[in-house]
Amino acid sequence: MRADRVWWMPPNGALHGVAIDRLMWWNLVALSSLFVLAHIFLFAAMMRRKKSTSPDTSSSWKRELLPLAGLTLLYAWMAVSAQRLWATIRYQGAAPNALQVEVTGMQFQWYFRYPGNDAVLGATRPELINAPAGNPLGLDRTDPHSADDIISSVLLLPAGREVDLRIRSIDVIHGFFIPGMRLKQNAVPGMEMHIHFTPSVVGDYPILCSQVCGSGHARMQSHLRVVSESEYQAWLASHEPHLTSGATR
Amino acid sequence: MSLRLQTERSPRWWLFTTDHRTIGIAYLLLSLAAVAVGTVLSIFMRIHLIAPDLKLPFWGVVPPEGYLALVTMHGTMMVFFVLTTGPVNGFASLVLPAQIGARRMALPLVNAISLWLTVVSFGVLLAAFLVRGGAPISGWTNYPPLSAIAAAGPGQATGMDLWLVSIGIFCLASVFGAINLLTTIVSKRCQGMTLMRMPLTVWAWLVTAVLILFAFSILLAAVVLLLSDRHLATSFFVPPGEVIDGLLVAPHANGSPMLWLHLFWFFGHPEVYIAILPAMGLTSSLLANFTRRPVLGYPFMVATTLAIGFFGLLVWGHHMFVSGMNPYAGTAFAFTTMAIAVPSSASVLGWLLMLLSGRESRVHPLPTPMLFTLGFLSFFIAGGLTGPILAQPVLDAYLHNTYFVVAHFHLIMAMAGMFSLFAGVYYWFPLMTGRLMNERLGKWHFWLSLVGAYATFLPMHFAGLAGQPRHYAQLTGSTSNLSSLLPLQTGITHSALFLATAQLLFLVNLIWSARRGRLAETNPWRATTMEWALDASECSVVRGPYDYRFDANLPDFILQCADEAEQE
Numbered sequence: 001m002r003a004d005r006v007w008w009m010p011p012n013g014a015l016h017g018v019a020i021d022r023l024m025w026w027n028l029v030a031l032s033s034l035f036v037l038a039h040i041f042l043f044a045a046m047m048r049r050k051k052s053t054s055p056d057t058s059s060s061w062k063r064e065l066l067p068l069a070g071l072t073l074l075y076a077w078m079a080v081s082a083q084r085l086w087a088t089i090r091y092q093g094a095a096p097n098a099l100q101v102e103v104t105g106m107q108f109q110w111y112f113r114y115p116g117n118d119a120v121l122g123a124t125r126p127e128l129i130n131a132p133a134g135n136p137l138g139l140d141r142t143d144p145h146s147a148d149d150i151i152s153s154v155l156l157l158p159a160g161r162e163v164d165l166r167i168r169s170i171d172v173i174h175g176f177f178i179p180g181m182r183l184k185q186n187a188v189p190g191m192e193m194h195i196h197f198t199p200s201v202v203g204d205y206p207i208l209c210s211q212v213c214g215s216g217h218a219r220m221q222s223h224l225r226v227v228s229e230s231e232y233q234a235w236l237a238s239h240e241p242h243l244t245s246g247a248t249r
Numbered sequence: 250m251s252l253r254l255q256t257e258r259s260p261r262w263w264l265f266t267t268d269h270r271t272i273g274i275a276y277l278l279l280s281l282a283a284v285a286v287g288t289v290l291s292i293f294m295r296i297h298l299i300a301p302d303l304k305l306p307f308w309g310v311v312p313p314e315g316y317l318a319l320v321t322m323h324g325t326m327m328v329f330f331v332l333t334t335g336p337v338n339g340f341a342s343l344v345l346p347a348q349i350g351a352r353r354m355a356l357p358l359v360n361a362i363s364l365w366l367t368v369v370s371f372g373v374l375l376a377a378f379l380v381r382g383g384a385p386i387s388g389w390t391n392y393p394p395l396s397a398i399a400a401a402g403p404g405q406a407t408g409m410d411l412w413l414v415s416i417g418i419f420c421l422a423s424v425f426g427a428i429n430l431l432t433t434i435v436s437k438r439c440q441g442m443t444l445m446r447m448p449l450t451v452w453a454w455l456v457t458a459v460l461i462l463f464a465f466s467i468l469l470a471a472v473v474l475l476l477s478d479r480h481l482a483t484s485f486f487v488p489p490g491e492v493i494d495g496l497l498v499a500p501h502a503n504g505s506p507m508l509w510l511h512l513f514w515f516f517g518h519p520e521v522y523i524a525i526l527p528a529m530g531l532t533s534s535l536l537a538n539f540t541r542r543p544v545l546g547y548p549f550m551v552a553t554t555l556a557i558g559f560f561g562l563l564v565w566g567h568h569m570f571v572s573g574m575n576p577y578a579g580t581a582f583a584f585t586t587m588a589i590a591v592p593s594s595a596s597v598l599g600w601l602l603m604l605l606s607g608r609e610s611r612v613h614p615l616p617t618p619m620l621f622t623l624g625f626l627s628f629f630i631a632g633g634l635t636g637p638i639l640a641q642p643v644l645d646a647y648l649h650n651t652y653f654v655v656a657h658f659h660l661i662m663a664m665a666g667m668f669s670l671f672a673g674v675y676y677w678f679p680l681m682t683g684r685l686m687n688e689r690l691g692k693w694h695f696w697l698s699l700v701g702a703y704a705t706f707l708p709m710h711f712a713g714l715a716g717q718p719r720h721y722a723q724l725t726g727s728t729s730n731l732s733s734l735l736p737l738q739t740g741i742t743h744s745a746l747f748l749a750t751a752q753l754l755f756l757v758n759l760i761w762s763a764r765r766g767r768l769a770e771t772n773p774w775r776a777t778t779m780e781w782a783l784d785a786s787e788c789s790v791v792r793g794p795y796d797y798r799f800d801a802n803l804p805d806f807i808l809q810c811a812d813e814a815e816q817e
Contacts, residue, residue, distance in 0.1 A: 006733045039627065042626065072591050079584055086579065086643040126489075126492050126497055127497055131495055173393075186572045188506055212719070215312070218720075
């Protein structure tokens with residue numbers, strides 16, 4: 001990470017992040033300027049004017065209508081511009097050919113599951129969850145789709161391809177937050193959240209938990225590694241479960 | 250009755266009094282205790298964040314869950330027992346009846362019951378520190394299933410139960426208190442005190458009381474449902490298939506944590522306005538008083554108060570943009586939230602204009618209550634302006650639950666709220682003790698607090714922009730970017746220590762002035778509202794609440810209950 005960006009937003013690595021960063025920048029500039037303006041005004045108003053002998057020109061509250069109209073326009077612009085971006089990013093689901101990855105939050109880890117060659121995630125059942133026995137997600141081994149599922153503790157994605165994350169939790173609410181991807185979505189038990197994005201810049205991005213989830217909340221961290229397509233394919237191949245030979249589809 | 254007993258001041262009298270002023274003082278003392286404890290907790294948090302291995306007094310080395318317990322209890326105390334109890338029940342009990350020309354509250358007994366329920370609630374909350382497992386760790390919002398399942402963490406067993414019981418009692422107390430305030434304002438106004446002649450503080454309490462009825466009834470219901478999920482095996486908030494610590498939790502039917510989020514924030518957002526509306530009313534009154542000018546556009550200010558109250562009930566979803574709520578709902582809440590920025594901005598513009606037009610006439614040098622009012626205004630602007638950013642779902646999706654939000658609400662709610670509380674205490678101190686607070690100490694208190702508060706909370710914006718989430722007990726871990734924020738957080742901790750230390754000046758001032766402060770004349774601030782009248786109970790009001798005039802030939806203010814003849 002570049003040193004000069006330490007106390008600012010980390011470099012953006014997602015396709016949709018460019019527009020968000022631009023919007024954030026304009027908002028911060030506009031509102032910081034208002035902050036400074038208001039305080040200049042405040043201090044100016046505190047400067048004591050010599051008592052004039054001329055009759056006081058009484059002030060009317062109507063004088064605030066013009067600046068208020070200006071502010072209202074500013075807020076309206078903010079609401080509308082942000083809304084358009086929000087709609088683009090969140091109103092529609094991922095493209096049908098998007099990469100499918102399941103994200104599961106649990107105290108205090110993230111697990112990532114790839115569907116494997118059959119492109120279908122195997123069934124999971126809570127009563128089968130047994131982390132010490134190597135089944136942290138409760139994968140149902142009797143389901144033929146589950147045989148080739150890849151479970152990983154880092155999220156590895158190819159650059160330039162849209163990914164559709166299905167985010168869930170097996171215990172409490174977690175917050176799936178990748179600052180570098182300008183992405184945040186709570187993982188809520190009993191629900192499956194979909195969020196889609198396209199990582200565009202190769203690199204290593206921290207994944208954090210943004211919703212207090214218990215005593216280990218602060219250490220519920222993981223990594224997103226955005227790699228090239230060939231590296232991604234190689235990683236998939238090397239992580240393919242060995243038991244897959246039996247499961248034919 | 251109260252007058253006779255007041256001379257004796259037996260413990261029995263303190264316990265059973267229904268005298269509204271005494272109750273007001275008791276509420277404020279409770280707030281003082283809560284703010285003292287809450288501040289110490291926050292200092293412990295700040296120290297732990299930069300020096301996790303340090304042994305703290307009373308606490309020892311803080312474990313991660315200890316940090317979260319500190320966060321939870323700090324937030325709960327400050328929001329409920331300081332920012333709600335102080336400005337609403339404390340100040341209203343102290344001055345509301347006099348401001349509307351009433352001798353007493355409409356329901357004095359209900360007022361007293363409300364006070365004692367609040368005290369019990371505070372005691373139950375504090376008890377959570379002492380039970381096995383300690384205080385709850387799920388933050389003041391206590392999202393289930395973390396708050397619904399005892400095994401989900403230390404403090405989530407008995408500690409969580411105590412929290413829920415405490416807040417349940419607090420809800421009852423608040424609803425009782427609001428019924429009393431509402432009844433008093435509706436039925437006890439003296440002759441001539443029409444609605445449009447009420448001081449803006451009274452308007453604020455009126456709107457606040459209505460908001461409390463909505464918000465706290467819902468919270469009470471939510472708390473009862475959650476207790477029922479915990480102990481009666483219901484499933485309002487808990488979905489099936491919960492696995493905690495590798496063990497399947499006893500089966501639940503189809504509950505949803507989202508229901509809690511909606512119920513909680515339907516309370517939680519109006520709560521913000523419950524805390525800040527009285528401060529806004531007080532600000533208008535004090536600016537009028539110290540600029541010796543009427544409130545600019547009184548009906549306009551009333552309208553903004555009503556508009557903020559109305560929109561305040563419609564914006565709760567902006568806490569839930571990334572919670573799993575439908576993105577279309579996010580859009581709706583974004584627009585209502587942006588809409589509430591308009592009446593809020595209108596209030597600020599009105600205050601700024603009052604300052605401008607009062608440049609010649611204002612009191613000089615600025616007395617302490619005026620300084621704190623200006624501090625309120627500064628924080629209200631600073632914290633308010635980040636509101637529109639967080640109101641945009643697409644930007645909030647990055648900033649949600651980061652230090653940016655912590656900075657936002659500490660400026661607009663905590664600092665603005667506290668500064669207004671200070672303004673009110675410095676201003677109304679003569680009504681409580683017959684004495685004025687020390688100006689010199691007060692000014693030092695103001696300037697040090699102002700610097701300390703900005704030094705503490707402005708840098709948090711940058712930690713938030715860098716993506717640091719809230720509720721993190723440590724800045725280590727496998728990801729590298731958090732530890733780079735350590736220098737920033739170290740600076741913030743030092744500022745926070747400075748800010749907290751500066752509050753000792755206030756304590757010293759309180760104690761010293763209550764005993765030795767300059768004796769106050771009847772109306773030391775030459776104010777127009779009737780809490781300063783010698784006896785306003787037999788009056789009939791013929792004018793608005795802010796009759797300040799800037800004219801060398803006439804007295805520059807007229808008490809609201811003064812006779813017509815007197816002003817001629």
